[in-house]
Amino acid sequence: MAVAVSLMGITARAQDSQIANHLAVGVTLGMDGLGLEAALPMTPYVQFRAGYSLFPYTYSGTVNLGQVEMGGTTRDMSQTPIKATLWKGGEGKLLADIFPGKKTSFHFTVGAYLGAGKIFHASADLSKVLNPEDYATLAITYGEGADKISISTDKQGFVHADIKTGVFTPYVGIGFGRAVKPDSRVRVTFDMGVLITGGFKVQSYSYLRNDKGDPAVLTSKQLVNEEGRQLDNGWVDKICAFPVLPMMKLNVFVRLF
């Protein structure tokens, strides 16, 4: 009896202060794809969210890579099958919403995304144009010395390329709505902010020395034709130097208790 009275007391205090006394789960849709999130209000001013999101769509098509001289043979790559997707492998996230007022809907959000950081991933199927003995053993190189990069297929004959950020990416933003409100079962919230990436890398891989692939980071310096003309007008370097990635996200939460 005494224990029950004590527990009631703790519950009452928790309800008063909103310390982890509610939990909501929700689905999210935004620039990080489709996700699931759980929201846990700690006080009327602070709410924690944790979730995972991925991009559920993969583009499949063909791309014309022209005629490529490789390994002593001219390879017809005019109908090369490719697949492309965003946020390959998905991203986990840990976020804290900070509400300036006890009942305000507006909030600041800080936190981080954790994952492979592959914002864009594409793979080209060269298995039909290369000999199987060339899979992961034949590479094209660009540059010399420290600037040299090497690009090959993996052991299945696929070339991979990514636009990548770090594995751990801080997030700051603002938002509207509370994921948990004691008198509502369903809540809709909105987030907008930026991932502080510190820049991006455009990279492919060489599988000659490592089965998992050694990154080959492409810069505008390498994108020069035989006449010395810049092929990308420096855009790869400009995009890679952009330090943030804008994010927007709509969330629908259901309060469990």
Added chain:
Amino acid sequence: MKKYIAWALAALLIVPVSCNKGGGDTHLDEPATKDLAQVIKFSKPAAIGAYGVQTIELTEAGRYIVTCAPVAKADGDAPTFFGTFTYSNGAFNLSGFGRITINGNQVTITAESAGDSPVTANATITPTTTSDTPHDNLCRNWKIGKIILGLSGGSFGKAGIEKVFNNGIDMNEITKWIDDNISISDQDKQTLLKYSVREVSLTGAGTLAVNFSQADPFVGTYALNGTRIAFSFDASDIPFITSGQFSGTVTFDGTTCNVVASASMVHNEKNYNATLEMAMTEIK
């Protein structure tokens, strides 16, 4: 408070363990004939038939290298002998060459090619020593396993090409690949085919010997400075190689010795850069 101190101590213990992981300071087992390693340099070539022996090097890892000079200019190129040696009853038995005994600075050579007639000559004998772990580890016989051969420049323009070969320097595979990429003459193909590498030996005296399956060994020199290596030998018999000067790096991954070297080449009046990455394992 005690809990925090315990955590801090645990963290400090983790750091050195992490730092030691993968360190390149492993000292490989001593090679078989380390204590017998020496260089015998004759004051005047010890005449054996049409050539005179200039130096005999006995390596740390059971190999001998005999360099010779022709007795007369008309005799043409003198051979280089390379093989295994054993030591017993005060004599060094050099497989395929003969036997040597040493008495002070007097060295007696009993060469098979000279009908086993002994020749004695004055020589300077210098025991070979190595001064540090990278040298100790490097001075032995190596079999080349996986290699990555790269070609760039020349007809490749801004790009280049790399290829993995898993059977070492097997010139049957490599010659075909080179021909596929930069088209070489039949004569050059036949020359290249002779240079499949059987083993590579390095010694504390700074000698590098490359033993081929069908050609005389190349004997040159090398210098190791940290992980940087520079080596040179007379590569004028090999098509395209314009200089016998090579430079690169040496690193050890456990018992595997990884060498990355590069050299310049000329083919059809175009300048190429060749790179060679080799993973070598010790021949015991």
